[in-house]
Amino acid sequence: MPIPFETLIPYGIIIAMFGVTGAGLNKIKNMQSGGKRHRWSIDQWDRQMMDxxxxxxxxxxxxxxxxxxxxxxxxxxxxxVEKRMS
Incomplete structure (x- = not known):
């Protein structure tokens, strides 16, 4: 028994919204990094140099x-630093 295509429309909308959200988050992270790719596994030294x-x-x-x-x-x-006690 075939499935009517109207039942698949919500799934298509959900998949499209996941794609739009992923692309939007990627673009925001790219803009925050000054056009460079997002960094992963940042340690204390990297945080210090980035600051x-x-x-x-x-x-x-x-x-x-x-x-x-x-x-x-x-x-x-x-x-x-802590405030000096006088």
Whole structure:
């Protein structure tokens, strides 16, 4: 007994929405990485260097070849220190 094609329309819509969602998430991650591919298995060193790059360039994955840091970077310390007791 054949299945009417109307019963398969919801499954087609669901599969299409999964595809649209996956493509949208991929595009957002690509835009957040400055046009580079998403990184996997990031360890502490990679996080530290990516944070440094973000502070230097404004982008998480941005890199610069300028040997001189931008103005204000000398005070842009990522380390959080406790307040001094007086």
């Amino acid at each position: 440094r790059d973000r502070r230097l360039t404004g982008y998480l994955r941005g890199q610069t070849d300028n040997p001189i840091a931008p103005p204000g970077f000398e005070l842009n310390n990522p380390w959080r």
